[in-house]
Amino acid sequence: MNLERLQQQIAFIMEIDKMKSIYRKSIITDRSRQENDAEHSWHLAMMAVVLLEHANAKSIDPLRVIKMVLVHDLVEIDAGDTFAYDDAGHEDKYDRELAAAERIFGILPEEQGCELMELWQEFEARATPESQFAAAIDRLAPMLLNYYTEGHSWKEYGITSDQVIARNRHIGNGSEALWQYAQTFIEDAVQKGFLAEKKSEQ
Incomplete structure (x- = not known):
């Protein structure tokens, strides 16, 4: 056994436990609290398993997708969660x-x-x-949570349907099927009053 190597691996595993304390803007479907980053990553991994058949590319490495969605938000341990519609926050996000x-x-x-x-x-x-495809499901997940909580975060932050469409249209790059589906529930969210239709004119 290489003890130094194992200690490095355990140190990393304990460091990423911090993801459980990073809260996102989306709330979970029982509306009791915000979703944390660890839950988001787990949910994406399951989405990758279940929805892979809807990827545009028919030759795709499922394990690579799963690894990617588990890894992509680990950086938020230091950088914090940048809200999808926070333009200023995105300027230095990378x-x-x-x-x-x-x-x-x-x-x-x-x-x-x-x-x-x-x-x-x-x-x-x-x-x-x-x-x-990983990016597509990363964008789809919070949209689903918003829809199934009657637009909770959309309403709280004054998000409108044109913003949702502009921010998430690249879902289609990974899965046209998922983007078509997303557009149907965006339209339904507007009809049900979960999501304002467009920005008001100033």
Whole structure:
């Protein structure tokens, strides 16, 4: 047994326990509290397993998608969660998250840390079929939570349907089927009053 290597791995595993205390804007469907990052990542991993057949690419590595969705938000341990519709927060988001990735993945033995860094960078670039599908379900998940909580976060932050469409249209890059489905419940959310139809004119 390589004790130093094992200690590095355990240190990383305990560091990422902090994800359980990073709360997102979305609330869980029983409306009792906000969703945390660890729950979000687990939910995405299950979505990858269940929804993979709807990916645009028919030759796709499911394990790579699962790894990517489990890794992509680990950087929020340092960088925090940036709200999807916070334009100012997105200006330096990549730089903050890159510094976080270097520190957090650097806890691991070098080759494992490099693998996780590559997965994170692949997710961010959205240039491969796997990363495009991973990004698609990452965007779909909070939309579903909003819809099934009658627009809780949409209403709280004054989000409108044109913002939701603009922010999430790249779902179609990973899955046209999921984007078509998302558009149907965006329309339904507007009809039911869960989501304002458009920005008011100033």
